[in-house]
Amino acid sequence: xxxxxxxxxxxxxxxxxxxxxxxxxxxxxxxxxxxxxxxxxxxxxxxxxxxxxxxxxxxxxxxxxxxxxxxxxxxxxxxxxxxxxxxxxxxxxxxxxxxxxxxxxxxxxxxxxxxxxxxxxxxxxxxxxxxxxxxxxxxxxxxxxxxxxxxxxxxxxxxxxxxxxxxxxxxxxxxxxxxxxxxxxxxxxxxxxxxxxxxxx
Numbered sequence: 001x002x003x004x005x006x007x008x009x010x011x012x013x014x015x016x017x018x019x020x021x022x023x024x025x026x027x028x029x030x031x032x033x034x035x036x037x038x039x040x041x042x043x044x045x046x047x048x049x050x051x052x053x054x055x056x057x058x059x060x061x062x063x064x065x066x067x068x069x070x071x072x073x074x075x076x077x078x079x080x081x082x083x084x085x086x087x088x089x090x091x092x093x094x095x096x097x098x099x100x101x102x103x104x105x106x107x108x109x110x111x112x113x114x115x116x117x118x119x120x121x122x123x124x125x126x127x128x129x130x131x132x133x134x135x136x137x138x139x140x141x142x143x144x145x146x147x148x149x150x151x152x153x154x155x156x157x158x159x160x161x162x163x164x165x166x167x168x169x170x171x172x173x174x175x176x177x178x179x180x181x182x183x184x185x186x187x188x189x190x191x192x193x194x195x196x197x198x199x200x201x
Contacts, residue, residue, distance in 0.1 A: 002192055004028050004035045005076035009094030011041075011084040016129040016166040016175040021082045023181040024127060024161075027188030038069065040093040045069075047096035054103035066100045073104065078123040078158060078191070081145070085130035089140040098148060124155040125191065126162075127184065129175060133164030161187050 006025065011017035025035045043065040053061045060067055073079065081098075083090045105117035126145050130137055142160065149155045161184055167174020175181060 002033045002077040003075055004033050004078045004080060005072055006035065006037045006080040006082055007094065007097060008037060008039045008041070009081065009083045009097065010086065010091035011129070012173070013041075014173065015084070016163070016173045017082055017084045017127070019173065019175050019181060020127050020129055020161070020163055020184045021080075023184035024080065024082075024188040027185040028191065029188075031189045031192070033188075033192070036072065038072070040097060043069075045093065045097050045100065047092075048099040048102050054105075060100065060103040066097070066103075070104060073101075073122075074120055076122060078125065079155070080125045080127060081149075082127040083141070085128055085132075085138065085141060088137075089144055090128070095144075101153060119153045119155075122155050123158045124149050125158045125187075126160040128161070129163045129166045129180070131164075131166060131169045137164050138162045158191050159187065 004025075006021055008017065008021055021037065025037065028035050045066045046062050046064050049062065051061055053059075081090070081094055083094045086092070089095075101119065105119050108116070108118040111117065124145075126142075128138060128141055142162070145160070146157070150157045161180070163175060163178065163180035163183070165174075165178060166180070167177070
C-alpha cells in the first residue's frame, strides 16, 4: 500500500478536473492505496517570497496553510498534481504550492548539475484537463512539470494524464462525454501495479 497525496489546484467544485481526480482516487483506493485530497481552493497557500528564513533553520515566515501540509508532503509516497489548464500551463495555485517546496529542501554539499539543494525523494504524477485538444495544448504545462518536479527537484515521474477536449470553457463540464474518466480510474488502479508484481516474484 502506498500513501497518495493529491493536490487539486483550481477548477470548479464539480468541474472536469475534480471529476478526473475522483476517478483517479477511486482506482487507487480499489488497488489498496491510501489516498488523501488537498484542495487548494479551500486553503491559502502563497507563493515563495524568497526571504531565505528557511535557509537558517527557521520555518517559513508566511503564516498560511502550507506549513500544516509539510508533514503530509513528507509522509506521502506519491504526490499527484491536478490542475485545469490556465493560460497554457498549470494553475497559479499549483505553482505557488510547488514554489514553497523550497522550505523543505536541505543543503547539498555535492549537488548535481543545475541544482543547489536536495529534496525528499517521492514519486509524482500529473492530471490535467482542458477544453482544447491540439497536439501542443499541454506543452507548456508538461515542460514545467518535467523540468521542475523531475529534473530539478528529483521526483520520480509515474505518469501523466492529459485530458483534452473536455467541453467549451464557458459551458458545463464535458469530461463525462470522453474516455478520460475511465483512463483516470485505470491510471490510479495501475500506477504501482508493475512494482507490486515484481514484489510477488
